[in-house]
Amino acid sequence: DTEVTQTPKHLVMGMTNKKSLKCEQHMGHRAMYWYKQKAKKPPELMFVYSYEKLSINESVPSRFSPECPNSSLLNLHLHALQPEDSALYLCASSQAPGYRGYTFGSGTRLTVV
Amino acid sequence: QQQVKQSPQSLIVQKGGISIINCAYENTAFDYFPWYQQFPGKGPALLIAIRPDVSEKKEGRFTISFNKSAKQFSLHIMDSQPGDSATYFCAASLSTGANNLFFGTGTRLTVIP
Numbered sequence: 574d575t576e577v578t579q580t581p582k583h584l585v586m587g588m589t590n591k592k593s594l595k596c597e598q599h600m601g602h603r604a605m606y607w608y609k610q611k612a613k614k615p616p617e618l619m620f621v622y623s624y625e626k627l628s629i630n631e632s633v634p635s636r637f638s639p640e641c642p643n644s645s646l647l648n649l650h651l652h653a654l655q656p657e658d659s660a661l662y663l664c665a666s667s668q669a670p671g672y673r674g675y676t677f678g679s680g681t682r683l684t685v686v
Numbered sequence: 687q688q689q690v691k692q693s694p695q696s697l698i699v700q701k702g703g704i705s706i707i708n709c710a711y712e713n714t715a716f717d718y719f720p721w722y723q724q725f726p727g728k729g730p731a732l733l734i735a736i737r738p739d740v741s742e743k744k745e746g747r748f749t750i751s752f753n754k755s756a757k758q759f760s761l762h763i764m765d766s767q768p769g770d771s772a773t774y775f776c777a778a779s780l781s782t783g784a785n786n787l788f789f790g791t792g793t794r795l796t797v798i799p
Contacts, residue, residue: 615789677729
């Protein structure tokens with residue numbers, strides 16, 4: 574298995590809703606990443622997990638809450654989002670922190686209404 | 687501050703033509719330069735990558751040219767096909783740190799039949 578699987582593919586949520594994005598990989602990768610990508614822009618790093626521990630939080634608002642329950646799974650919990658948070662949320666993984674080969678998932682298209 | 691500058695922003699090429707995308711960087715600590723291809727609604731996928739001790743790398747119709755002294759690198763797509771229509775991101779990577787991948791701004795390539 575050489576894929577990063579993200580669910581759901583699409584999500585529409587209201588500003589008062591609580592939802593979660595899920596990311597899964599079975600490649601034995603020990604670094605996992607959350608990126609946010611707005612239209613016609615490059616991906617922007619949000620969080621990095623190294624060996625299941627949060628190692629980087631790029632000043633992301635607290636309405637985004639990451640969780641890494643085990644080495645294969647990464648969640649992003651969403652609460653009280655704003656319309657400007659609408660974007661493609663990408664998960665990626667790499668063999669180890671600092672390893673060059675990133676594998677990206679197909680993303681979750683999030684729309685906040 | 688944009689660590690990697692990319693041009694052009696968009697590119698239209700006839701089928702069979704050569705597509706050329708250019709990138710430049712300042713940080714001489716970068717030691718790995720990948721190119722990612724992203725189709726609409728999908729995550730970026732690694733296309734080809736080069737290290738600075740090599741001036742050129744070719745994989746099929748895709749070639750990276752690297753000029754270490756000028757701190758520039760470029761992607762050439764030979765015999766461009768409509769299926770190559772996508773957004774291309776150059777990137778630069780450091781050998782250390784959990785956040786070690788820096789994207790260019792992206793080029794939207796359209797290949798006209």
